[in-house]
Amino acid sequence: MTHAYATPRFVSQVPIRFAHCDPAGIIFFPQYLVLFNGLVEDWFNRALGVPYADMVAQGRTGLPIVHLECDFRAITRMGETVDFGLRLARLGNRSLTLAVDCTGADGELRVAATKVLVFTDLQTHKAIAVPAHIRAAMERWMSE
Amino acid sequence: MTHAYATPRFVSQVPIRFAHCDPAGIIFFPQYLVLFNGLVEDWFNRALGVPYADMVAQGRTGLPIVHLECDFRAITRMGETVDFGLRLARLGNRSLTLAVDCTGADGELRVAATKVLVFTDLQTHKAIAVPAHIRAAMERWMSE
Amino acid sequence: MTHAYATPRFVSQVPIRFAHCDPAGIIFFPQYLVLFNGLVEDWFNRALGVPYADMVAQGRTGLPIVHLECDFRAITRMGETVDFGLRLARLGNRSLTLAVDCTGADGELRVAATKVLVFTDLQTHKAIAVPAHIRAAMERWMSE
Amino acid sequence: MTHAYATPRFVSQVPIRFAHCDPAGIIFFPQYLVLFNGLVEDWFNRALGVPYADMVAQGRTGLPIVHLECDFRAITRMGETVDFGLRLARLGNRSLTLAVDCTGADGELRVAATKVLVFTDLQTHKAIAVPAHIRAAMERWMSE
Numbered sequence: 292m293t294h295a296y297a298t299p300r301f302v303s304q305v306p307i308r309f310a311h312c313d314p315a316g317i318i319f320f321p322q323y324l325v326l327f328n329g330l331v332e333d334w335f336n337r338a339l340g341v342p343y344a345d346m347v348a349q350g351r352t353g354l355p356i357v358h359l360e361c362d363f364r365a366i367t368r369m370g371e372t373v374d375f376g377l378r379l380a381r382l383g384n385r386s387l388t389l390a391v392d393c394t395g396a397d398g399e400l401r402v403a404a405t406k407v408l409v410f411t412d413l414q415t416h417k418a419i420a421v422p423a424h425i426r427a428a429m430e431r432w433m434s435e
Numbered sequence: 436m437t438h439a440y441a442t443p444r445f446v447s448q449v450p451i452r453f454a455h456c457d458p459a460g461i462i463f464f465p466q467y468l469v470l471f472n473g474l475v476e477d478w479f480n481r482a483l484g485v486p487y488a489d490m491v492a493q494g495r496t497g498l499p500i501v502h503l504e505c506d507f508r509a510i511t512r513m514g515e516t517v518d519f520g521l522r523l524a525r526l527g528n529r530s531l532t533l534a535v536d537c538t539g540a541d542g543e544l545r546v547a548a549t550k551v552l553v554f555t556d557l558q559t560h561k562a563i564a565v566p567a568h569i570r571a572a573m574e575r576w577m578s579e
Numbered sequence: 580m581t582h583a584y585a586t587p588r589f590v591s592q593v594p595i596r597f598a599h600c601d602p603a604g605i606i607f608f609p610q611y612l613v614l615f616n617g618l619v620e621d622w623f624n625r626a627l628g629v630p631y632a633d634m635v636a637q638g639r640t641g642l643p644i645v646h647l648e649c650d651f652r653a654i655t656r657m658g659e660t661v662d663f664g665l666r667l668a669r670l671g672n673r674s675l676t677l678a679v680d681c682t683g684a685d686g687e688l689r690v691a692a693t694k695v696l697v698f699t700d701l702q703t704h705k706a707i708a709v710p711a712h713i714r715a716a717m718e719r720w721m722s723e
Numbered sequence: 724m725t726h727a728y729a730t731p732r733f734v735s736q737v738p739i740r741f742a743h744c745d746p747a748g749i750i751f752f753p754q755y756l757v758l759f760n761g762l763v764e765d766w767f768n769r770a771l772g773v774p775y776a777d778m779v780a781q782g783r784t785g786l787p788i789v790h791l792e793c794d795f796r797a798i799t800r801m802g803e804t805v806d807f808g809l810r811l812a813r814l815g816n817r818s819l820t821l822a823v824d825c826t827g828a829d830g831e832l833r834v835a836a837t838k839v840l841v842f843t844d845l846q847t848h849k850a851i852a853v854p855a856h857i858r859a860a861m862e863r864w865m866s867e
Contacts, residue, residue, distance in 0.1 A: 321756035344514025370488025468609035632802025658776025
């Protein structure tokens with residue numbers, strides 16, 4: 292799993308709080324997945340111009356995960372502020388593949404992950420085509 | 436439970452995410468408590484100049500809650516950005532009382548809460564005196 | 580806040596896991612609120628004979644909290660199995676008041692809390708009367 | 724990722740609660756990872772006879788994840804009781820590979836995952852050899 296994509300990288304900074312950490316004093320790993328989920332929301336809201344909450348609540352469109360791969364390379368401690376990065380690796384008809392990472396302020400890669408997400412109708416939980424306005428916004432995040 | 440304190444109010448803005456919300460589409464109430472905990476951290480880090488994570492990890496000083504009262508007045512929905520506010524209501528020998536709130540961008544009070552926290556030694560979990568440098572920093576947040 | 584009710588006490592045993600605990604090695608306090616929420620679900624499902632998930636998902640009836648008071652008396656450590664207890668303290672037209680507790684296997688009271696919950700219509704988030712079949716089931720949990 | 728192992732499968736049943744679910748009314752996917760973590764604890768406590776909390780708190784031995792792969796095949800709804808299954812796929816010098824799953828009461832595979840965990844010293848966060856008594860207990864879970 293290498294992240295040598297030529298595509299632009301969206302970054303959101305996150306302070307690692309007491310609430311993220313476990314009795315070992317480091318991030319409890321499912322919290323990385325919660326934070327990656329927040330990263331996708333930030334990308335929709337700030338970069339794509341597609342309000343994520345409206346897509347879910349009004350549009351009744353979901354974006355569940357179908358495949359996840361994560362390498363946990365180094366620990367992250369309570370009190371650090373880290374970068375969460377996102378690149379669009381692939382845009383399919385109904386799905387997208389994101390390469391996401393958590394990187395320390397020292398540049399150390401802590402977690403590298405690949406997420407495959409699928410657009411769904413929240414009434415039926417069936418896959419649907421990527422909505423046209425979202426596809427248009429995402430295409431600007433593909434490599435040339 | 437009224438919050439008509441003359442003391443200064445520390446505010447931190449929080450976007451309400453998918454991960455905070457429940458099948459009713461609104462904040463799952465224990466998340467308010469997680470967010471109030473983050474608010475106390477922000478107050479320590481940004482306003483008091485006392486790094487919260489260092490206090491816990493290096494100083495082995497804890498700040499557990501001993502009493503909590505909350506009024507949930509109105510719902511908060513996914514996608515809102517809300518203000519979390521904090522006032523120091525009382526500073527005792529070993530404890531402090533905080534009046535915290537969650538307020539919508541429309542000025543509507545969503546949650547008002549009072550938290551009593553106690554400083555403890557994390558080896559013994561016994562109460563200890565408020566550390567002197569923290570007391571000095573907090574006194575600036577008391578009313579004149 | 581004393582819990583000297585003559586009403587029956589519903590009890591659910593819970594193992595305290597790594598995921599419930601914080602860098603101090605004890606339950607992160609918002610997790611008590613998550614676990615009290617689960618206790619209310621267990622009471623509905625096992626004692627009242629009212630499937631909680633169906634009430635929410637099919638019935639579109641919610642049961643949000645409007646008032647909470649908690650005393651945190653003693654710590655609970657990772658690895659303990661504790662009792663979560665519930666008593667119905669008051670049943671109103673649209674609300675109910677529950678006295679809940681977390682008690683160690685050694686009989687030590689760890690947390691005592693009072694929760695006021697209100698039935699709502701999940702379309703409008705407005706309060707509604709306690710549904711008749713739920714009221715009938717709850718009345719068996721009132722003191723004689 | 725197929726799970727056609729000849730090794731024994733450890734199973735723990737879990738009720739899916741309101742607190743596990745998101746505004747789409749289904750399990751919020753990081754909760755699967757929290758629940759898989761609980762499954763590993765249950766395996767240690769119930770099957771291996773190694774109290775997980777003592778290993779962490781007294782033994783200062785951690786078991787962080789270094790690699791994770793998940794396929795999310797079907798949704799799980801609030802109110803279901805599902806089986807979480809675990810098989811030991813590989814036992815190395817310092818690591819173990821677990822094949823875990825979430826399976827509905829209807830037999831439908833919801834999530835299949837592979838986790839690679841490493842034993843660490845919680846003072847240094849460095850990898851250590853699998854402790855001898857844990858290795859002995861785990862070997863009974865390998866295929867013949």
